[in-house]
Amino acid sequence: MAPLNVALVGVGKIARDQHIPAIAANPGLTLAATASRNASVEGVDAYPDLAALLAAREDIDVVSLCTPPQVRHADARLALEAGRHVMLEKPPGATLAEVHDLIALAAARGVTLFATWHSRQAHAVEATRGWLADKTIRKVEVIWKEDVRRWHPGQEWIWDAGGLGVFDPGINALSVLTAIFPRPLHITRADLTFPGNRDTPIAADLTFSDPGGADVTAVFDWRQEGPQTWDVRLTTDAGSAVLSSGGALLHVDGVETAVGQDREYPGLYARLLDLVGTDTSETDLSPMVHVADAFTLGRRLTTDAFHF
Amino acid sequence: MAPLNVALVGVGKIARDQHIPAIAANPGLTLAATASRNASVEGVDAYPDLAALLAAREDIDVVSLCTPPQVRHADARLALEAGRHVMLEKPPGATLAEVHDLIALAAARGVTLFATWHSRQAHAVEATRGWLADKTIRKVEVIWKEDVRRWHPGQEWIWDAGGLGVFDPGINALSVLTAIFPRPLHITRADLTFPGNRDTPIAADLTFSDPGGADVTAVFDWRQEGPQTWDVRLTTDAGSAVLSSGGALLHVDGVETAVGQDREYPGLYARLLDLVGTDTSETDLSPMVHVADAFTLGRRLTTDAFHF
Numbered sequence: 001m002a003p004l005n006v007a008l009v010g011v012g013k014i015a016r017d018q019h020i021p022a023i024a025a026n027p028g029l030t031l032a033a034t035a036s037r038n039a040s041v042e043g044v045d046a047y048p049d050l051a052a053l054l055a056a057r058e059d060i061d062v063v064s065l066c067t068p069p070q071v072r073h074a075d076a077r078l079a080l081e082a083g084r085h086v087m088l089e090k091p092p093g094a095t096l097a098e099v100h101d102l103i104a105l106a107a108a109r110g111v112t113l114f115a116t117w118h119s120r121q122a123h124a125v126e127a128t129r130g131w132l133a134d135k136t137i138r139k140v141e142v143i144w145k146e147d148v149r150r151w152h153p154g155q156e157w158i159w160d161a162g163g164l165g166v167f168d169p170g171i172n173a174l175s176v177l178t179a180i181f182p183r184p185l186h187i188t189r190a191d192l193t194f195p196g197n198r199d200t201p202i203a204a205d206l207t208f209s210d211p212g213g214a215d216v217t218a219v220f221d222w223r224q225e226g227p228q229t230w231d232v233r234l235t236t237d238a239g240s241a242v243l244s245s246g247g248a249l250l251h252v253d254g255v256e257t258a259v260g261q262d263r264e265y266p267g268l269y270a271r272l273l274d275l276v277g278t279d280t281s282e283t284d285l286s287p288m289v290h291v292a293d294a295f296t297l298g299r300r301l302t303t304d305a306f307h308f
Numbered sequence: 309m310a311p312l313n314v315a316l317v318g319v320g321k322i323a324r325d326q327h328i329p330a331i332a333a334n335p336g337l338t339l340a341a342t343a344s345r346n347a348s349v350e351g352v353d354a355y356p357d358l359a360a361l362l363a364a365r366e367d368i369d370v371v372s373l374c375t376p377p378q379v380r381h382a383d384a385r386l387a388l389e390a391g392r393h394v395m396l397e398k399p400p401g402a403t404l405a406e407v408h409d410l411i412a413l414a415a416a417r418g419v420t421l422f423a424t425w426h427s428r429q430a431h432a433v434e435a436t437r438g439w440l441a442d443k444t445i446r447k448v449e450v451i452w453k454e455d456v457r458r459w460h461p462g463q464e465w466i467w468d469a470g471g472l473g474v475f476d477p478g479i480n481a482l483s484v485l486t487a488i489f490p491r492p493l494h495i496t497r498a499d500l501t502f503p504g505n506r507d508t509p510i511a512a513d514l515t516f517s518d519p520g521g522a523d524v525t526a527v528f529d530w531r532q533e534g535p536q537t538w539d540v541r542l543t544t545d546a547g548s549a550v551l552s553s554g555g556a557l558l559h560v561d562g563v564e565t566a567v568g569q570d571r572e573y574p575g576l577y578a579r580l581l582d583l584v585g586t587d588t589s590e591t592d593l594s595p596m597v598h599v600a601d602a603f604t605l606g607r608r609l610t611t612d613a614f615h616f
Contacts, residue, residue, distance in 0.1 A: 073494070077519070095601035096404075097494035097594070101519065104492070161498070162605045184412070186381070186405035190469070199607050211385070211409070286405070292600035293403035297470045299507050300608070 004085075004276060005032035007060045009050050009075055010067035011039035013155075014089060018118070019066055022265035028273045033057055050075045054082045061085060062112075062272065070162040073098040076113075080105045085112040085276050087268075091171055091288050092116075094162035103283050113281040114272055117175035121267030122247025123260035128232070129180040131252060135236035137210075140181065142218035144173040145229040148202070154308055158200070165200025167291045169230075170220035174287040176232060176247050183212050187290060190298035195306035202306060206294055312393075312584065313340035315368045317358050317383055318375035319347035321463075322397060326426070327374055330573035336581045341365055358383045362390045369393060370580065376465040377472070381406040384421075388413045393420040393584050395576075399479055399596050400424075402470035411591050421589040422580055425483035429575030430555025431568035436540070437488040439560060443544035445518075448489065450526035452481040453537040456510070462616055466508070473508025475599045477538075478528035482595040484540060484555050491520050495598060498606035503614035510614060514602055 006029050008015055020041060023031045033045045035053045040046035047053035050063065063079035064087040065072050073093050079086050080102065092115035093099045099115065106113035119125070146169055148158075157163050164171065177185075185208040193203040202223060208216035230246035241252045250258040275282055314331055316323055319342050328349060331339045341353045343361045348354035355361035358371065371387035372395040373380050381401050387394050388410065400423035401407040407423065414421035427433070454477055456466075465471050472479065485493070493516040501511040510531060516524035538554035549560045558566040583590055 073517075094496075094605055095494050096597050096604075097492065097601055098517070100597070101492050101494060161607045164604075184405065184409050186403050186409060188402075194608070209381075209406070289404050289408070289600075292597075292604045293405055295603040295606075296404075296472075296600045297402055298603075299469045300502070 001028070001277070003028055003030045004061040004273070005030050005059050006062045006064055007033040007035065007053055007057070008041075009035045009063060009065045011036040011041060012066060015066045018265040019064060022269045025266055026269050026273070029269060033060060050078055054078060054084070062087060062276065065089060068157040068163065069094045070157065070160065073102065076102050077105065080109055080111060080113070083109055083111060085114075087114045087116060087272055090115075090117050090175070091164065091291070092283070092285070096285060096288060096292055099283070099285060099288070103281070106281055110279070112275045112279070113283055114275055115283045115285065116268045117172070117179075117284070117287060118264040118268055119172035119175050119247050120179045121264040121271075122176070123263065124243055124250035124258035125176055125179055125247045127258040128234075128241065128243045128250050131241060131250070132180055132234065132236070133182055135238050137181075137212065137214040137234065137236050139233075139235035140177070140214055140216040141233040142173050142177055143229050143231045143233065144169055144218070145221040145224035147225050147228065148222035149308060159198045159306070161199040163200050164291065165198065166202055166204055166220045166222045167200075167294070169222070170204060170218070171287045171291055172246065173218060173220065173230070173232070174290045176243070177218070178284075178286045178290070180232070180243070181216075183210060184286075185210050185216055185290075187293045187297055190294040191301060192294065192298040193301045193303050195304060196302050197305040202303065204294060204298075309336070309585070311336055311338045312369040312581070313338050313367050314370045314372055315341040315343065315361055315365070316349075317343045317371060317373045319344040319349060320374060323374040326573040327372060330577045333574055334577050334581070337577060341368060358386055362386060362392070370395060370584065373397060377402045378465065378468065378470040381410065384410050385413065388417055388419060388421070391417055391419060393422075395422045395424060395580055398423075398425050398483065399472065399599070400591070400593070404593060404596060404600055407591070407593060407596070411589070414589055418587070420580075420583045420587070421591055422583055423591045423593065424576045425480070425487075425592075425595060426572040426576055427480040427483050427555050428487045429572040429579075430484070431571065432551055432558035432566035433484055433487055433555045435566040436542075436549065436551045436558050439549060439558070440488055440542065440544070441490055443546050445489075445520065445522040445542065445544050447541075447543040448485070448522060448524040449541040450481050450485055451537050451539045451541065452477055452526070453529040453532035455533050455536065456530035457616060467506045467614070469507040471508050472599065473506065474510055474512055474528045474530045475508070475602070477530070478512060478526070479595045479599055480554065481526060481528065481538070481540070482598045484551070485526070486592075486594045486598070488540070488551070489524070491518060492594075493518050493524055495601045495605055498602040499609060500602065500606040501609045501611050503612060504610050505613040510611065512602060512606075
């Protein structure tokens with residue numbers, strides 16, 4: 001098969017840090033065009049918007065959307081209507097209903113829709129799922145604490161309604177939790193802490209109900225200076241484990257059992273090739289459902305205003 | 309077929325106003341038991357909770373849940389695990405994830421799960437759907453304004469996290485909108501107004517995106533004294549119409565075209581008999597998805613404290 005031609009929409013931080021290197025490293029893919037109002041990639045044809053790109057470039061097979069979730073649906077619809085495969089950064093949209101619309105449209109057009117969760121590709125996630133599978137789980141503590149100024153410098157959209165606030169990293173934690181936990185969970189309590197001047201929360205405490213009886217909680221906080229924490233602590237009837245560094249490392253009873261290089265975005269683009277090659281879509285929305293449930297169910301607390 | 313034995317869980321306002329008369333009026337159903345901490349129905353066996361009821365009464369075919377949504381999932385699960393059919397008042401739960409769990413469990417047990425939307429049974433809803441079906445829709449204005457003190461006197465749970473606030477009536481409007489509108493919609497903007505002392509909103513303004521290009525909005529307000537408004541105003545290329553009184557009346561170009569007696573809950577229980585008779589479930593969650601999307605996407609405004 002000739003390499004697939006990929007167009008990137010939205011040439012911002014995540015595109016430069018992750019998507020462009022991952023596409024460049026995959027011999028099955030070529031970065032053939034970009035669409036962005038005010039950025040471009042050296043040596044790659046640039047268009048001011050996706051409509052212009054699609055009209056000019058029949059050779060584009062896949063449109064990969066890295067724009068903020070609030071504006072992603074219109075572009076995804078354009079690309080699907082034009083018969084192109086579509087890959088969505090996380091979260092796959094600002095609302096569940098708009099993603100349901102995209103799922104139906106991709107099915108109707110017979111093209112691939114891939115709602116990605118990059119953290120699920122982290123090195124030790126699969127090993128952790130396997131380790132948990134045959135154990136009685138007593139307790140799961142998800143702890144995701146980072147410094148928003150360090151990881152999202154100046155990104156105003158993340159604080160706007162629909163930008164999810166601390167659930168932007170938190171949804172990564174939820175994508176890992178839903179990948180490793182053997183049963184569906186649902187949220188029974190959520191405390192959401194909003195800066196007085198922002199539409200989205202800076203911190204969240206979640207309690208889940210597990211039909212199997214495990215005690216499952218998550219805490220997200222964007223005010224963590226110094227060392228950063230992206231851990232899932234697991235207690236079972238047969239030992240305990242910590243999945244740390246956002247899913248990259250697994251320690252079982254204190255012993256390092258899985259460690260490897262970061263391959264999250266290379267893993268996503270490899271999966272994209274599989275999906276296109278087998279005419280299938282992958283659109284698990286469970287992390288996004290938990291976020292919507294947290295907002296619906298949440299107690300709202302107010303804290304100090306946030307300024308970059 | 310012998311009448312189905314129905315057990316009601318939660319003997320509160322909605323049970324007395326609607327469920328008990330509707331069951332009594334249907335020859336295919338018998339109200340055979342109730343479960344409630346502190347209420348009962350004269351002449352009907354009463355149990356303190358559903359677990360006791362299920363253990364004592366193998367003859368109960370259907371469990372109809374009228375308890376607040378925050379506590380409904382555990383009882384629904386008990387009933388489904390015991391192999392009984394389950395009917396859920398709206399909204400079907402406090403979270404989408406918990407309803408997904410019930411849908412999977414009902415399918416695994418081979419019993420009927422019916423997530424009801426009583427407003428869809430209102431007299432003129434089906435006529436309005438038919439009237440819209442062959443027209444180009446330009447504008448839809450949903451206006452749902454009522455006095456919370458009149459309709460929810462002293463109901464504290466409705467103001468608690470998970471109780472939905474003004475979306476408790478608003479979800480009725482959304483159940484009508486999703487029934488009559490010919491395409492899936494998604495919310496693009498939501499302004500939610502919270503009383504300073506409450507976890508749920510007293511008012512909401514919603515803007516939807518329609519792939520077909522119609523201008524669709526909804527306004528919900530719980531501060532309406534005097535005349536109450538439950539209207540959907542429709543403008544098309546071939547005339548305009550108003551669906552009013554919560555779906556009971558349809559006027560087309562000013563002329564009354566559909567009017568009839570209230571049959572919402574009798575309609576739900578007739579539908580329950582159809583579903584059980586054909587071994588099927590009905591679990592359209594689209595009204596609840598829009599509510600979750602509104603909370604996720606919403607701008608939060610604060611207004612005066614609310615006291616009954």
